[in-house]
Amino acid sequence: MVAFIPHLNCTQESANLIRHIDENVRLTEMQADAARRAANLKYLKKANRAKRCAHMKSNGQSCGSPAVRGQPYCHFHAQARGATAELPVIEDQRSLQLALTKLASQVAAKKIDAEQARILLRILESAGRNFPNSGNEALARKFPGI
Numbered sequence: 001m002v003a004f005i006p007h008l009n010c011t012q013e014s015a016n017l018i019r020h021i022d023e024n025v026r027l028t029e030m031q032a033d034a035a036r037r038a039a040n041l042k043y044l045k046k047a048n049r050a051k052r053c054a055h056m057k058s059n060g061q062s063c064g065s066p067a068v069r070g071q072p073y074c075h076f077h078a079q080a081r082g083a084t085a086e087l088p089v090i091e092d093q094r095s096l097q098l099a100l101t102k103l104a105s106q107v108a109a110k111k112i113d114a115e116q117a118r119i120l121l122r123i124l125e126s127a128g129r130n131f132p133n134s135g136n137e138a139l140a141r142k143f144p145g146i
């Protein structure tokens with residue numbers, strides 16, 4: 001900040017004054033930059049103390065990213081793990097029905113998105129066509145007319 005502008009007697013004095021003003025402007029900008037960097041360093045130190053993601057990579061190393069507050073994983077791995085639908089092995093009509101029920105509850109709980117649910121539903125429908133309706137057929141043979 002320039003407090004006052006003295007009476008200048010020659011162009012050299014004027015050039016010196018302009019140079020000093022420019023230096024003051026640069027100094028003020030550098031002070032602001034230093035303050036911003038100091039604040040960032042404080043945030044980095046705080047981030048480094050944060051709990052780390054519990055995900056272990058296939059090479060045995062841990063993820064290393066900060067975990068989301070209150071969760072064991074970082075944002076990426078929390079989403080990646082949440083995106084995995086939990087479905088049973090499809091081996092008969094009952095497990096298919098269980099898978100459909102679990103799929104519905106995961107959609108309702110917003111654990112998986114609608115597009116993933118549509119794909120899984122098509123897979124489950126395909127799996128259902130691949131094995132005979134053995135449970136119902138055996139029941140129908142035992143109790144005809146049901």
Ligand SMILES: [Zn+2]
Binds near residue numbers: 074075
């Ligand atoms: Zn992670």
